[in-house]
Amino acid sequence: GENVEQHPSTLSVQEGDSAVIKCTYSDSASNYFPWYKQELGKRPQLIIDIRSNVGEKKDQRIAVTLNKTAKHFSLHITETQPEDSAVYFCAANSGGGADGLTFGKGTHLIIQP
């Protein structure tokens, strides 16, 4: 099955700086990679996703990059704001018939004022 590793577990950045969270996956057949944001006490929310036929996708201050050869993908947040503070989870689907999502263990992003 799929295995997703996520780093770092905690990331503290100054407000206005950029933040990068990285994930690796094991199943070369995986083709869908979503990212979720979970604020304290709330459910995870899908914020951006990327498919294996593209290398980068942007949505305002967030972007995701994918390197299929190296089997890693990253979330980039620019001009960080206090409301970006949350736990972020990456995920990858499994290839073949068992195509459910496998999540990374999460990154606690702290935006320092």
Add this chain to the structure above:
Amino acid sequence: GAGVSQSPSNKVTEKGKDVELRCDPISGHTALYWYRQSLGQGLEFLIYFQGNSAPDKSGLPSDRFSAERTGGSVSTLTIQRTQQEDSAVYLCASSLRFQGAFFGQGTRLTVV
């Protein structure tokens, strides 16, 4: 409804009792997931349903845990003979195949 609905929102049960947690997925979503999240921890995969395929039960922690999905829609997660370590938030999510999953608000289970 517009989103994934879970019930109850909170459940307090005595150790040794059985509990049933319910999930109503988004209409038309073929995939349904159950996850468990302890305080400050990540998402622990429990079980995955996709259409009429056999469910992926590889995440169920013991034979006290089981889940059903009737008619390809509503799902029930059952925990028998609950233990204190079962206390957590149980999250359900649904999706179209090969699409992002949308989560319910979760059921907070407390075993006393």
